[in-house]
Amino acid sequence: MRILYDRQTDTAYLQLSDTSDKSHTHACDPLEVNGEINLDFGADGELIGLEVQQARRMLPPELLATAERKRISTRIAAPSVPPPS
Numbered sequence: 001m002r003i004l005y006d007r008q009t010d011t012a013y014l015q016l017s018d019t020s021d022k023s024h025t026h027a028c029d030p031l032e033v034n035g036e037i038n039l040d041f042g043a044d045g046e047l048i049g050l051e052v053q054q055a056r057r058m059l060p061p062e063l064l065a066t067a068e069r070k071r072i073s074t075r076i077a078a079p080s081v082p083p084p085s
Contacts, residue, residue, distance in 0.1 A: 005055060005067035012055035012067060017048040 002015040023043040029036050037058075038051040052058050 003063065003067040004070045005064055006071055007069060008071065010053070010055050012052045012059055012064065014050045014052070015048070016050070017042065017046065019048055022048065 004013040004015065005011070006013075019042050021042055022040045023045075024041055026039045026041065027036065028039065036053045038053075039047060040049040040051070042048045055064060
C-alpha cells in the first residue's frame with residue numbers, strides 16, 4: 001500500500017493497487033464521521049484506492065507521518081480570473 005498526502009488540501013490517498021486504470025469513483029459522505037471518503041474502483045470492480053478528505057482529523061498521525069508528500073487533489077484550484085483591462 002502506498003500513502004500519499006496533500007498538505008495544502010489536507011487530503012490523503014491510500015493506494016491499494018499498482019493499477020492506475022480507475023474505472024469509477026464512489027463518494028461516501030458519512031454523517032456519523034462528518035467527512036468525505038471517495039472509493040476508487042478499477043475496471044474489474046476491484047477497490048484500488050481511498051481518498052480521505054480532512055485527513056489530519058480522520059486518520060492517525062502515525063499514518064500521515066509515513067505518507068509521501070505530494071499534490072494529489074485538483075479539487076481546489078485557483079479561480080480563473082482574467083487580468084484587469
